[in-house]
Amino acid sequence: MAQSRLEKIGTIFTRVQGLLRGGAMRSEDKPIWYDVYAAFPPKAEPRFDRPAPEIPVRNIFYAEDVVRAKLHKQNRPQETINLLDHRRTTQSQHFVKIYQDLKSQGALDEQRIYDTALDLLAEQRQQSRLDTAAAEENLPELDAEVKTQLVSDFKEAASNQQITSSTSPAPSKARKDTGVGINIDSLFKD
Structure with missing residues (x-):
């Protein structure tokens, strides 16, 4: 070796x-x-x-980490987070963004910025709930439109199948001879 x-x-x-x-x-x-x-x-x-x-290992903290830690310490998170969904932002991300926007204006002290950001986040959550409820109220109207569209699509498919079966009688006879016991032509008759 x-x-x-x-x-x-x-x-x-x-x-x-x-x-x-x-x-x-x-x-x-x-x-x-x-x-x-x-x-x-x-x-x-x-x-x-x-x-x-x-x-020595250095501690790496960002400014938003301190704010996020304070948020999670005082307020328990009320959402489920999907780590694979990168399009949706979490409540803590919304809070940090609001906090940074308020801090950039520079008119308030740290505690007031935190309290104001909490209030604005609560208002945004309430507004999103109201928007969701309003969208759910409009769903029955949408369901009626979808139902009529489905019915018309089925009628169109049935008429197309009847036209196809009347022009080519040989395949329908072959289906009847297979012994399945289902006559497809009779399924779509009115």
């Missing part, structure tokens, strides 16, 4: 290099990263026994 496959001996680069030299791996099969690593080796070799650097 060209070299050991144990991860504690050498690096992945030295192991692939050994496989290439020993003929266990063809040069066409070498990984894409091999030539890049050979051309630009890292400053510190990535070995198993190398200690991890002690770099």
Whole structure:
């Protein structure tokens, strides 16, 4: 064998290099990263026994994160969120947008901006509920239109089928001979 496959001996680069030299791996099969690593080796070799650097992890907070956290702490979310739907914005996104718009005007302090944004969000929710209720009231009229359209479409299809069956009698006789027991011509008669 060209070299050991144990991860504690050498690096992945030295192991692939050994496989290439020993003929266990063809040069066409070498990984894409091999030539890049050979051309630009890292400053510190990535070995198993190398200690991890002690770099402190920075906290990354955006201004809207603090506002969103305050919103969710004081008000329990009342919506179901579909993570696959990118077109619809959530209530917290609406709230942050309202909050930022009010803050950009600069006339109020932080607490008043927060309270005003909550009130405006509640008004928007109420308005959307009213719009939904109004749309549901208009549905019966729409249903009547859809029903008449469906009835006319079925009548048209029935008349088209009767015309087709009267012009070509041979296929209808073949259907009757199959033994299914259903006469399609009689289904659409008035």
